[in-house]
Each structure stands twice: as structure tokens, then as C-alpha cells.
Amino acid sequence: MTHILAIDQGTTSSRAIVFDADMKITASAQEEFPQHFPDSGWVEHDPGDLWSTTAGTCRAAIEKAGLGPNEIAAIGITNQRETVVVWDKETGKPVYNAIVWQDRRTADYCRALREAGHDKMIRARTGLLADPYFSATKLKWILDNVEGARDRASRGELLFGTVDCFLIWKLTGGTAHVTDATNAARTSLYDIHKGRWSTTICELFDIPMNMLPEVKDCAADFGMTRPDLFGRPVPILGVAGDQQAATIGQACFEPGMLKSTYGTGCFALLNTGETAVTSNNRLLTTIAYQFDDKPTYALEGSIFVAGAVVQWLRDGLKIIRDAAETQPLAEKADPNQNIVLVPAFVGLGAPYWHAECRGAIYGLTRNSGPEEFARAALESVGYQTRDLLEAMQADWQGEGAGATLRVDGGMSASDWAMQFLSDIIGASVDRPEVLETTALGAAWLAGQRAGIYPDMAGFSESWRLERTFDPQMAEDQRSAKYGDWKRAVESTLAY
Secondary structure: OOEEEEEEEOOOEEEEEEEOOOOOEEEEEEEEOOOEOOOOOOOEEOHHHHHHHHHHHHHHHHHHHOOOHHHEEEEEEEEOOOOEEEEEOOOOOEOOOEEOOOOOOOHHHHHHHHHOOOHHHHHHHHOOOOOOOOHHHHHHHHHHHOOOHHHHHHOOOEEEEOHHHHHHHHHOOOOOOEEEHHHHOOOOOEEOOOOEEOHHHHHHHOOOHHHOOEEEOOEOOOOEOOHHHHOOOOEEEEEEEHHHHHHHHOOOOOOOOEEEEEOOOEEEEEEEEOOOOOOOOOOEEEEEEEEOOEEEEEEEEEEOOOHHHHHHHHHHOOOOOOHHHHHHHHHOOOOOOOOEEEOOEOEEOOOOOEOOOOOEEEOOOOOOOHHHHHHHHHHHHHHHHHHHHHHHHHHOOOOOOOOEEEEEOHHHHOHHHHHHHHHHHOOEEEEEOOOOHHHHHHHHHHHHHHOOOOOHHHHHHHOOEEEEEOOOOOHHHHHHHHHHHHHHHHHHHHO
């Protein structure tokens, strides 16, 4: 039993990765699943797709690795956060599709919460804003709009969970209704200071507390899988939401350490240790990880569009066929053209939190072409990251905050984008050898619980640097370019 199976259930696909005793990837499998958009601003998944692709990729990865039933020591799970599933306690049948974290259907209700003055109480207990992004209002919508759901929930017939919780329930054959502290902290129902579900908030949203799962540490006994799934029962020993798992995978265990993950969006987390810092700059206060019932906190900033801006170049403008083409295009861009792209395609995230804002481009000339668009797209990610870092540094004055940024995710593979990121933030950017940090974090949680991976200190020592990007841009140029970005954002918000 020297291997760990990591489940990485994401927004557009499910993946399973097998890690060996040295935390090296042995095999992996990935499967995409359909997205459902039943109305404007609505995003849903079929929970059956989440389960079938997870189970299928797990079996495929184990088969690719050539492993037998007795060679998987444990399972670690990481998942898309905030997405909501409600299912029948006896049959396991969902009462409605999973409502995805991107879904905005409860925007009017959230506005009413803010106008009624509830936002301050929600922030004080949960560290989160009254926003459709989080789970609570999605759960309330299901109870209010699915016929009979609220009555059935009150009678104890329905269960609620984020995706990790639903997968654990399926994996264990319905014997475990549990989640971890990082996922619970993203629901807007969990008091991150007292470490329990908030009775006050559940009453505000009219949510029966008997629906809610038990909350455990990130490394804990989450249950045993059904024997028929993998040939024998396998313990589930690690769980963390995807951005927290990436923080763990980057070994950001000391206060002041900072990571940024560049996928469809971008999520930056700053470890603030035992202190739950209240943001004055509209960042989120959240749990980075929890061991031995003791939470470690973080400030988090979310960028809605990072890698998605490259997808827009490919699928919207059709000026590239592959994401890798952006770097050579950006390198050829006319240095005399000062084009700024504000990619607010679905609004602006932190620190602006403006859902109705839409994208804009400034500085176009007759000579503007694919090269300039590519450069502006990559630069927009750097600018948005600096927005987050400046807000974090304003909120938390701890030693070393933001001195070095550890990066991962698909866009971090671009040398050009990472060099510009270093230039515009004026700090070093460290890219690790292993970019699959989310899955690695989940694997380490399970592996160290199983006794085959090192402790936190040993894992930190095993982190390996692939390349450091140091600032090369002159300070006056850096200030001028960032000033142009800030003016562009102000103009976009005004429009």
C-alpha cells in the first residue's frame, strides 16, 4: 500500500491522479462533462455526471498505473467549491441539478440581504460577502423552488453537501455524510471562528440544520469506500477545497506565504496563521486548512477571468488556435501601442466585486492586431493579480507578506506571462516543478494521514523550485503601466 489516489473534481472535468510513495505522479485520467445553462446567469451540473466521471476516472487511473486493489493506501479529494447538491437521504437521488459556484440566480436576494443590513453579520461569522458565489443562497433557492423540498428537508429526508460531501456519500455507499472545514467555510453557513454551523445564519436562510454534514479536519477519517468500487474498501483520509488544496500543495504553511493559481479564473491565498484577518478591501477571510481542530486562516482574492481570457482569444475572436500561441504573439506586439484590456466578461471579482460590470478595451489604433490583443490579454492577468496583492498587503502587515508569489495552474507555464507578472507586482514569482499542486495537496493530506508521506515540515522540504522570475521592469514604467490599468478599470466601472 504505497500509492495514493487523488480525486480532483473540477468545474468542467473530473480527474484522478495516482501518486507513488515519493509523491510522484504514476498515472492520471480526465473526463469532461456537460455544462447546463437553463437561464441567463444560471449554471448547473447533473450530479450524476459528477459521480460517473469521478468513478470512471478513478478506475481508469488505477488501471493505467497497473495497480491491484491492495496497492492504494488511501484517497484524497479536492473539489470545485461552493457548488451545491441536495439529495434524498435514502435513495441518493438528487432533487435538483447541482447549482454551480458561477451561478448568479440569487443576485436579487443577496442585494436584499445587503439592503436589510445582514451583510455585516454574515461577514463577521463566515468571513464571506452576501454574494451568489457562495452556497447558502443556492441551497435556499432549491428549498424554495423545488416542489416539496422544504417539507422533506424539515422531516430529515434530504441532505445537503458541497461536491466533496456528495462524492464521499456516493463513495461510501451512503454511510458517511461529512465534509472538511475548508469546504464548510465556503458555504456562508459556517462560523469560521467558533468552528461550527451558525444557527443564526441557518435561521436567516430558513435552512434545516439536520441537512448539514459533520465537519472534520482536512486530514481525517472520512469513511471507507464501497468494496465493489476498487476491489476492497479504501479509506478516504484527506479533503480540501481546490484553492486550499493548492495552498497545501505549494507548502504555503507559514504566515505571509502566498500562492496564486491560474486556471479559468485566478485565486490568490495569503496565509495569515492563527489570525482571521478582517479585510477592509473586500477580500475574503477563509480557512486555509485545519489540523487537530485548529484552523489556519487566509485572506483570499478571486479573479473571475484569467485563463478564460486566452479562451476568448481562441473561441471568441478566433485569432489563435491554441493557448500556446499567445506567448509568441505577445513577444511581437508593437511596444509603442498601449492597449489595456479589462476582461470583465462576467463582472469583476476582488477587490471590486462588481457583478454587472462588463469588459472593455482601451487604446486601440488602426495598427492594433492579434499581437497587441495577445499581449493585452496576458497583461490583464498580471494587473488583476497586483490588485489582489495590494489589497492583501493593506489588510495584513505581517512580515514577508507578498515578498514572493508561488504560482501554479495552466497559465503559469507561460514564461512571458510569469515574467510580466513579476515585473508588474515588483516581486519574485516562483514556479514549482510540480504544477499539479491541487491534486498534490489532496494526495499529501491522505498520504500523511496514512503514514506513508512526511509531516508538514518534511513536505515543505520536498517542495522543488523549477524557475524564479525576478522583476526586470523599471519602477517608473511599472508605475505608469499600472496607472493606465487603474484608469481603465475606473472607466469600465463608470460605463
